[in-house]
Amino acid sequence: MSEPKNAFYAQSGGVTAVINASACGVIETARRHPDKIGKVYAGRNGIIGALLEDLIDTSQESDEAIAALRHTPSGAFGSCRYKLKSLEENRRQYERLMEVFKAHNIGYFFYNGGGDSADTCHKVSQLSERMGFPIQAIHVPKTVDNDLPITDNCPGFGSVAKYIAVSTLEASFDVRSMAKTSTKIFVIEVMGRHAGWIAAAGGLVADQGIPVVVLFPEVEFDKERFLARVRQNVEKYDYCTVVVSEGAKWPDGKFLAEQGTRDAFGHAQLGGAAPVVANMIKDALGYKFHWAVADYLQRAARHLASKTDVEQAYAMGKAAVEFALEGANAIMPTIVRTSSDPYRWEVGQAPLSEVANVEKFMPKDFITDDGFGITDACREYLYPLIRGEDYPPYGDNGFPRYVTLKNAPVPKILGTDFEL
């Protein structure tokens, strides 16, 4: 009997609080099948690691270290923003991947990312077959943007949603305390350049009695109506919270964040949408404000991960390996919601041909008619995803015990250069 094939695993694009939980699912499951899967090699800094033959030997990590991935945010092997060109444009890239995979006896390709990486994964599957070195390519879904099709939601999103919902609530309590004599407006800027999923999570604080106005990328910004709504809230409640998506846009398509701010030397300055909105309110209505830009804090906040999200991220990694062992190829495990209340979900699968390059948008009926809030349909969708807590263990020093792996290199076999 021939030696079992090795597996290749890589992380792609923006990392999340739970992408390592998927890595944990992949590696732990593979380790339970040494007869069918040899070693799991990870790409150092994602797919670049494969192109450069810079592989990490995960077999050198202890079971404890691999288990700790489940509660460690970010990409433990490094990720990258590197989109492979089309086959026509750069066939050489794909051939190089095949050479490296062949040299290292890779039979399984697990690619953990969003839409672009699903596309790459699909091509690897097709090409490897054509080149006579078939590789089972399975895409492991991940994206805080929650924009992959077919799957009910994407691992990574639930934890950002929980973080933004809880943080917006906490800061709203704060401004409510101060409103009588001081701050009346709190603006929080959240991620989501194309879709308002994360902003929608901030909108959940309305159910906690907070007067909140949400600015979605899906809704053209209407300054007068927005200011009127803010004033209405302040007159009624003494304060108002604003959740603004980084992707919020003026009617002409320009981002709020780029409204021509210039520094002392006249250079265009990259601001944020939050200070723009806060200053706009101050100028028009005179209210004292505070603003926050959560940025990486939101997608790295493993300390406040959603239990649902962690479980699903792990399950996607595990399912990817199990499907591969059953012979699957060119598919992505998916999360299938079978019931919202009580929440029930199971693992499904989707062919990559239907996943690659398809973007899922927020349904129109998730946003209220006035454009400033979320509907009950949206609530029903969101709540299960932010449910449950899954705390990392902490050390005596007050820090979470996040793991940094050894990331030992696999000796090169080809040793040839490749230009990225």
Next chain:
Amino acid sequence: MSEPKNAFYAQSGGVTAVINASACGVIETARRHPDKIGKVYAGRNGIIGALLEDLIDTSQESDEAIAALRHTPSGAFGSCRYKLKSLEENRRQYERLMEVFKAHNIGYFFYNGGGDSADTCHKVSQLSERMGFPIQAIHVPKTVDNDLPITDNCPGFGSVAKYIAVSTLEASFDVRSMAKTSTKIFVIEVMGRHAGWIAAAGGLVADQGIPVVVLFPEVEFDKERFLARVRQNVEKYDYCTVVVSEGAKWPDGKFLAEQGTRDAFGHAQLGGAAPVVANMIKDALGYKFHWAVADYLQRAARHLASKTDVEQAYAMGKAAVEFALEGANAIMPTIVRTSSDPYRWEVGQAPLSEVANVEKFMPKDFITDDGFGITDACREYLYPLIRGEDYPPYGDNGFPRYVTLKNAPVPKILGTDFEL
């Protein structure tokens, strides 16, 4: 025997993740002594509530609701930024306080705040005695700025410190994952206009292997040296984290945050220090960056409170009442550190005459000679304060069960107007 005197409690200034834990300590302890303390009335929106005779009857809150204050951030009764003038400038304010306190049979004044409120508390004690209606005035320490004298640290600070330390670590893991092809610089802006205590907490991530540069308000900003240090880190580690205090200043005393940024219409724009620093790095070194401004998120983040901090906040409220019952007046309970390793502390007390209007700065030997990091002395001081977790309970909806009190008004007795 005459009816026991009532107590007045108020929250002052910027609220914190644990000021309600102090309120909980005050009210729960008072409830255990109904023979000596009648009702606890809270000022609606702080001292303003006393001036306007707008008192909250906390006896109408259930034991469960009061217990929930321990895990609820912000000021449950409302706070205010309202500094009483000096006795000479506005004697009428103080007389009004006495009238209200007398009308409502207040014998205890518990004032929960920072330096200014310690001063007010001191004056209430002095004046009430002179006016023949002696009130025992006890100050309950609170401030994220950690700048009260005598006490080893201030309730509220430890939780911000933990939040900033953990969040900076998480975001640093994120940028480390992305650095090969994308973001190399992460800048986080933290509170602390006058002192670098919170920024110092961000500096703790150096012990977790993160290349970090801290910009303190105590150290004149030196652009060239700063950029050189950032470049050094990126060349060695591929990425760099920057923690910038909102109070970081140029040598001429101007805040980094106010470097003359103007919007499209030429209006001065209130930015943040983080985008200024991030853009400065981009302009000089070309590195891709991300930045975050934590703002209220950091001081409201009860979801990641420090256990030490919660316990001390509660203990300060409890001690205030116990000291009062022993006859103390014009004092503030303090935290006395008796050992750093193992960490041990006990409750002490300080006369308000030594607390009021005295600001404590960060010791010079807490900052490294190069001005960009923290020393071992600083570490030894900080670690015990961020130690331990104290999670709020969560509901099925994924939100923490933070309490919003009924805040029922005490019927007015004077009913007279007072102009603030």
